[in-house]
Amino acid sequence: MEVTNKYVAIKANIDGAPQESDFELKNGSFSLLVKPGSKDVIIKNLYVSIDPYQINRMKIASDSQTTSVFATMIDPGKVIDAYGVGIVIASGNPEFEKDDYVVGLLSWGEYCVYNGPYLNKLDAMGLPLSYYVGALGLSGLTAYAGFFEICKPKKGEKVFVSAASGSVGNLVGQYAKQFGCYVVGCAGSPKKVKLLKEKLGFDEVFNYKEEPDLNLALKRYFPDGIDIYFDNVGAEMLEAAILNMNLHGRIAVCGVISEYTDNGKRAIPDMLSVIYKRITIRGFLAGDHMGMFPEFFSTTIDHLNTGKMQVLEDVSFGLEGVPSAFVGLFRGDNVGKRIVQVSND
Numbered sequence: 001m002e003v004t005n006k007y008v009a010i011k012a013n014i015d016g017a018p019q020e021s022d023f024e025l026k027n028g029s030f031s032l033l034v035k036p037g038s039k040d041v042i043i044k045n046l047y048v049s050i051d052p053y054q055i056n057r058m059k060i061a062s063d064s065q066t067t068s069v070f071a072t073m074i075d076p077g078k079v080i081d082a083y084g085v086g087i088v089i090a091s092g093n094p095e096f097e098k099d100d101y102v103v104g105l106l107s108w109g110e111y112c113v114y115n116g117p118y119l120n121k122l123d124a125m126g127l128p129l130s131y132y133v134g135a136l137g138l139s140g141l142t143a144y145a146g147f148f149e150i151c152k153p154k155k156g157e158k159v160f161v162s163a164a165s166g167s168v169g170n171l172v173g174q175y176a177k178q179f180g181c182y183v184v185g186c187a188g189s190p191k192k193v194k195l196l197k198e199k200l201g202f203d204e205v206f207n208y209k210e211e212p213d214l215n216l217a218l219k220r221y222f223p224d225g226i227d228i229y230f231d232n233v234g235a236e237m238l239e240a241a242i243l244n245m246n247l248h249g250r251i252a253v254c255g256v257i258s259e260y261t262d263n264g265k266r267a268i269p270d271m272l273s274v275i276y277k278r279i280t281i282r283g284f285l286a287g288d289h290m291g292m293f294p295e296f297f298s299t300t301i302d303h304l305n306t307g308k309m310q311v312l313e314d315v316s317f318g319l320e321g322v323p324s325a326f327v328g329l330f331r332g333d334n335v336g337k338r339i340v341q342v343s344n345d
């Protein structure tokens with residue numbers, strides 16, 4: 001049976017800050033039947049993830065496009081693959097049956113067909129399906145692996161996290177608090193600052209947009225220096241953090257969102273500080289740490305069930321809202337994991 005599949009596409013490659021007008025809603029014909037002999041899984045998308053890295057896939061060229069299978073270039077007019085949760089409509093793969101919930105690489109569309117390795121059956125265990133897009137999905141793994149594996153924390157250490165109210169950042173802060181660290185975050189609005197301090201238990205939070213000198217701001221919040229910096233933004237914040245790092249400090253470079261939409265913007269770190277303070281700066285991709293998934297998952301479920309951690313998510317309804325949800329990431333519109341619910345469960 002053929003249906004119309006609505007999906008979001010870019011009109012042309014994007015250079016600079018994305019605008020809603022860079023996107024269009026397209027209609028494609030889509031078969032709900034499995035091709036005979038194929039292992040295709042036909043999926044109705046329910047919740048799709050809205051992630052900053054997609055902007056690097058939309059550029060005419062970016063180093064990132066050739067270094068990870070998840071970051072390949074997006075062609076104008078074509079379906080955009082994206083992480084999400086869906087429900088199986090039909091399957092030629094014996095591992096999946098009709099009505100199974102699945103999580104993995106879906107699309108910014110109503111339906112998708114999948115026959116690759118990045119799809120898993122999902123038992124939601126009574127929790128909202130959206131949690132599996134964010135806190136119990138790749139954002140959660142990014143925060144967990146980045147903090148525990150890359151930063152190698154010790155109890156009592158002083159941790160700084162940027163974009164702290166975002167999907168990854170809020171979880172890093174919560175893991176670090178649970179582990180027994182002193183945690184300072186920065187975020188881009190008074191509302192975010194209040195929420196992180198009052199609801200998520202950060203020790204201190206500041207609004208970086210109100211700080212004329214980031215180096216001095218960090219000196220104020222870390223009079224004894226920073227042991228761990230979890231970087232989500234890059235550029236000036238990374239430069240200031242390096243100046244405030246302690247001996248043998250660790251920096252996990254998770255993302256550099258402030259550089260994604262501004263080709264001229266780059267961190268110019270004080271490399272003498274890096275050398276003499278023996279700072280480790282390490283980039284990482286969550287996909288390289290899938291082996292930690294079981295540990296991450298059981299720890300996080302436990303923290304959620306005991307109320308030690310909270311889920312911060314920002315869910316809107318309707319596929320047509322994907323462009324504005326995406327564009328808003330670069331203006332700081334989101335609080336927590338940005339997700340679009342495409343269809344009812």
Ligand SMILES: NC(=O)c1ccc[n+]([C@@H]2O[C@H](COP(=O)([O-])OP(=O)(O)OC[C@H]3O[C@@H](n4cnc5c(N)ncnc54)[C@H](OP(=O)(O)O)[C@@H]3O)[C@@H](O)[C@H]2O)c1
Pocket residue numbers: 051052053138139142163164165166167168169186187188189192232233253254255256257258259284285286287329330331332333334335336337338
């Ligand atoms: N390495 C990996 O495997 C991996 C996986 C997932 C995500 N990431 C990266 O991690 C970072 C966070 O991702 P996320 O999904 O959690 O997104 P997010 O933090 O939920 O959303 C983006 C946030 O970044 C902040 N921001 C936007 N433009 C900024 C700018 N010019 N300067 C400073 N802050 C800015 C905004 O918050 P404010 O209001 O605070 O400005 C915005 O809410 C991104 O850089 C992303 O690419 C990496």
